Amino acid sequence: MPSVQPPASSNPLVLFGGTFDPVHRAHISAARAVSKVLGGAHVHLLPNAVPPHKAQPMADGEQRLAMLRLACREYPELVVDDWELRQTGPSYSLNTLRHFRDQCADRPLIFMIGADSFANLHQWHRWQEYATLCHLAVVPRPECALAPDKVQAAFPESDAAQLLQHPSGLRLMLQRPFLDVSATAIREALEKKGDCPALDPAVSTHIRRHHLYNVATTTPSTNYEAP
Structure with a gap:
């Protein structure tokens, strides 16, 4: 997929949340691919404090941050962000998106998720509000089920150029790399x-x-x- 150089005014912000327990090569490849498609946009990797949909991490927050910093050390487009770790209670993505939407005003805000998470988005906390807050960049997983029609309709599929012209509400489907590491x-x-x-x-x-x-x-x- 060719990269698109964004207008200076668009200055997109990309968020990539997860437990990162531990961070692995597929995480880094996916984050770099999204950055490239969006013209070198910074991707913030945010380790969860208390993930609401998964078992709790085996490594504590400081160790996961340390591993992320090591994995990202050669890639200036990747930013290790401890915002979720500094919050109390479950790490609901909705709270994270609201916070960063306030920070970036009308700039494009893009939320990276795997295709499996997109397929289950309708089970997430107040997922219907996401389209008013962010775009989605969906990274493929092998043999992943399709998202329900209502989820696909909430985020119409588009291309990188269109995402960079609007603050939220669209979906970019990457063709590679696969998030194929467990x-x-x-x-x-x-x-x-x-x-x-x-x-x-x-x-x-x-x-x-x-x-x-x-x-x-x-x-x-x-x-x-x-x-």
Whole structure:
């Protein structure tokens, strides 16, 4: 999908929330792809404090922030943002979108989600309000079900150029990369083997050094020295 250089006045803001428990290569590839399509827009990666739709993270917020910073260190378009971690109560995306909509006024606000989340958006807290707050950038997942008609109708499909001309209410469907990595499988691999190829080497080193995800070994597989 070709990238679109936005007008200076549009200055879009992209949000990518999740547990990032741990952050893996598919997260980074997806965030960079959305940034590129939107002309190099900054993508804010926001780890949840208390995810309302998932099991609670195994790693605490500070550790997940540290891993995100390591994974994003070479990509200036990716911004590690601790806003959700600093809030109390469940990390409802609606509250996050309201906050950042207030911050960016009429600029385009784009919320990145996987195709599985888009298919289940109608089960989210007050999802009908999202179209007044943001656009969606939907990242594909293998063999994912289609979203219900009412969800698709709430966010008409469009292209990057149109998203950059409006503050909210449209949907960009990416064709690649696939979010085809399972965080559960990564944690299982870490517990059994102490490493996983789906992780940035610096993130793997950090996990071993801090004994996260039941990793017992601290034997390095890389020369990178994590803080």
